[in-house]
Amino acid sequence: MVVHLKAIGDLRDYIGKEPQAVELREGATLADLLAAIDEHWGKVFPRYLWDVSQRQFRGSVFFLINQEVVKDMRTPLQDGLRIDLLKPIVGG
Amino acid sequence: MAAIKGYAGHQLRVDLNHWEARSEPIPEEMTRKYLGGAGYGARLLYDELPQNIDPLGPENIMLLATGPLSMSQIPGGGSLVLCFKSPLTRIWGESRVGGDVGPELKKAGFDYVIIKGRSAKPVYLIIRDGQWEFRDASHLVGKSVSEKSAMLRSELGDKRLVVLCIGQAGENQVKIASVMCDDRAAGRCGGGAVWGSKNLLAVAIRGTKKVEPADPENFKKFFKSTHDGIKTNPLFLGMQAGGTIGDMPGNDEGGDWPSRNWAANSWGKGTDLFEVYKTKNFIKGYGCYKGCTLACARWVKVEDGEFKTPEHGGAEYESISCFTAYVLNENMEAAIRSTYLCNEYGLDTISCGAIIAFAMECFERGLFSKEQLQGLDLTWGNAAVLPVMVTKIAFREGLGDLLAEGVRTASERIGRGAEEFAIHVKGLEGPAHDPRSGKALAITYATANRGMCHIHPLEGMAWDRGKVDWGMVKYGVPDPNEVERWDERNKGGAVATLQDGLALPEVLGTCKFYMYGGVTVDLWADMLSALTGWAIDGQELLKISERVLNLQRLFNVREGITAKDDRLPERVKALPAFGKYSAEEECVVHDLDAMLREYYQKRGWDPNTGIPTMEKLRELDLA
Numbered sequence: 131m132v133v134h135l136k137a138i139g140d141l142r143d144y145i146g147k148e149p150q151a152v153e154l155r156e157g158a159t160l161a162d163l164l165a166a167i168d169e170h171w172g173k174v175f176p177r178y179l180w181d182v183s184q185r186q187f188r189g190s191v192f193f194l195i196n197q198e199v200v201k202d203m204r205t206p207l208q209d210g211l212r213i214d215l216l217k218p219i220v221g222g
Numbered sequence: 223m224a225a226i227k228g229y230a231g232h233q234l235r236v237d238l239n240h241w242e243a244r245s246e247p248i249p250e251e252m253t254r255k256y257l258g259g260a261g262y263g264a265r266l267l268y269d270e271l272p273q274n275i276d277p278l279g280p281e282n283i284m285l286l287a288t289g290p291l292s293m294s295q296i297p298g299g300g301s302l303v304l305c306f307k308s309p310l311t312r313i314w315g316e317s318r319v320g321g322d323v324g325p326e327l328k329k330a331g332f333d334y335v336i337i338k339g340r341s342a343k344p345v346y347l348i349i350r351d352g353q354w355e356f357r358d359a360s361h362l363v364g365k366s367v368s369e370k371s372a373m374l375r376s377e378l379g380d381k382r383l384v385v386l387c388i389g390q391a392g393e394n395q396v397k398i399a400s401v402m403c404d405d406r407a408a409g410r411c412g413g414g415a416v417w418g419s420k421n422l423l424a425v426a427i428r429g430t431k432k433v434e435p436a437d438p439e440n441f442k443k444f445f446k447s448t449h450d451g452i453k454t455n456p457l458f459l460g461m462q463a464g465g466t467i468g469d470m471p472g473n474d475e476g477g478d479w480p481s482r483n484w485a486a487n488s489w490g491k492g493t494d495l496f497e498v499y500k501t502k503n504f505i506k507g508y509g510c511y512k513g514c515t516l517a518c519a520r521w522v523k524v525e526d527g528e529f530k531t532p533e534h535g536g537a538e539y540e541s542i543s544c545f546t547a548y549v550l551n552e553n554m555e556a557a558i559r560s561t562y563l564c565n566e567y568g569l570d571t572i573s574c575g576a577i578i579a580f581a582m583e584c585f586e587r588g589l590f591s592k593e594q595l596q597g598l599d600l601t602w603g604n605a606a607v608l609p610v611m612v613t614k615i616a617f618r619e620g621l622g623d624l625l626a627e628g629v630r631t632a633s634e635r636i637g638r639g640a641e642e643f644a645i646h647v648k649g650l651e652g653p654a655h656d657p658r659s660g661k662a663l664a665i666t667y668a669t670a671n672r673g674m675c676h677i678h679p680l681e682g683m684a685w686d687r688g689k690v691d692w693g694m695v696k697y698g699v700p701d702p703n704e705v706e707r708w709d710e711r712n713k714g715g716a717v718a719t720l721q722d723g724l725a726l727p728e729v730l731g732t733c734k735f736y737m738y739g740g741v742t743v744d745l746w747a748d749m750l751s752a753l754t755g756w757a758i759d760g761q762e763l764l765k766i767s768e769r770v771l772n773l774q775r776l777f778n779v780r781e782g783i784t785a786k787d788d789r790l791p792e793r794v795k796a797l798p799a800f801g802k803y804s805a806e807e808e809c810v811v812h813d814l815d816a817m818l819r820e821y822y823q824k825r826g827w828d829p830n831t832g833i834p835t836m837e838k839l840r841e842l843d844l845a
Contacts, residue, residue, distance in 0.1 A: 138703070140688075176471075179471075190456075190459060190464055192460070217460075217469070217472065218738075219684060220469040221655055
């Protein structure tokens, strides 16, 4: 199946401005998407954003499905689903 | 007159000349039109402050203003705004402090405290449940913020006393002195110096009264549903997890980290510095007022070594950035120590870091004499000198006396080209966000009423770089996902509308970070309607905010501000001198004038003078 990963904000600098079609196995979960992110962009992300040894994001990066934060990596995905990836910018 | 539902209903007018005060009802019409906080402040100061008064003279007013939503059960309700003529900028002065002081003042029976005059000797004011008392504060002179607070709690026998006070910097009338509520700061614009000029050292508050909403059922329903709704908002979660400092590495990477006195917008050290903080200094997050669910404040320490620092609330993004990237300091612990001292002495961490950065550049260029330096080594990146400089500024010692005047005055006195790298707008030193990361910030820096401010009212780059919309798309603001951060076109109008929306926390008496977490103008309107019984919607709230910002602008116009002052220093717009973006022409702010033309048009201001037109003032019921 294919899901569409849309990076928001700074993450677009690394993943691209347009939604990216990511091919996954049937019955894939969010954990599978994370593994695919590692494969495609793990070497591109800066050190503060990506833990190379753990193959996961450092800090606060969120997956959103239908504008809701989804944290459970066992969450099943469907063909054609759009998933947003957001790293909130903080400062102030 | 019937009490206005949702307000304490009274203001305390304080005459420090005679140690007298009187309680009076808050004016209903003014309340409806300006709501509270910086809105009420704009009307009051415009009406009661003569033009061109000395900000450190007895005529200046120090207003402590809650907003109608300054209540601990309301999302973001821990807030108090101070309004005054700024001794640093000599124009509109406004600073906000979190903590319990706003809700406590309201529970003590007062929406506002209006302070005029000057006490002949050091004084502090106690406000308790509708009563007040002036007391001799001579024993508090020379004490730090934490010392004053502890002494007052002890002598008044109340550990829960809420104390607003100045430190030694305010007593010395340092132009960048802050007013503190424990670890929370009303940092900007030099309010602490105004207190010091009035010999007012502290205001101690305790309140147990309840403020009854007009519609208790709906009021409770709205604030509960808002709390529940924002708990899963990603920006809320991000802020909760990391605090304001949580994305310091991201800001460095994103070109939003002014470095070496604004020579560049990225340094490359953000990740390493953050790792040190996270592993060695961070203890836990906490909420700055009772009931805060965002809990973005950070409890930190430096365990040992040269910069040993006790546990305290600190390590905010702005503070640490101004003591690292601004001055090329790679020692996180020196930055934590220095910002802790700022809190203890009562100094604005942003202006203090900025002034030290300016001093380092002066040193580099050989603009200080040996007599001025007295052995100081102000080389870029010298960590050891940072806490030394903080102390010198707080106590006006040696070079600190000159720097205590702020970067604009210091540069004018130094001369020899120093004004070119004195980074300020209208006299207020710039904070740790860079318009070369998202150009909407260029407009907000140039036009904010208190000077070069990123947050009163608007963090422009949070929109075009960070893609935050604060629920404002329905009010005509372009979807930030359709906007490129380095575009300069078609942003002026959006910024004007966003300013109206984002000024509301200062008017309503709430914490702005809750708007990042999902609280919208419409939700504020719902809560306010249930609290007061007024049928008020988001559109009306925006109109009130527009009125407030225009009145603050009129205050500034009366003090001499025009379009010529809506400018950015050249360095802030220029190609970065080093770092990741040093070859990125797109990040240069090419045509601020064009951006401002769009802005003035949307604002309804004269395109040449930047003054609100009579037509606009009539529309806003200001003429």
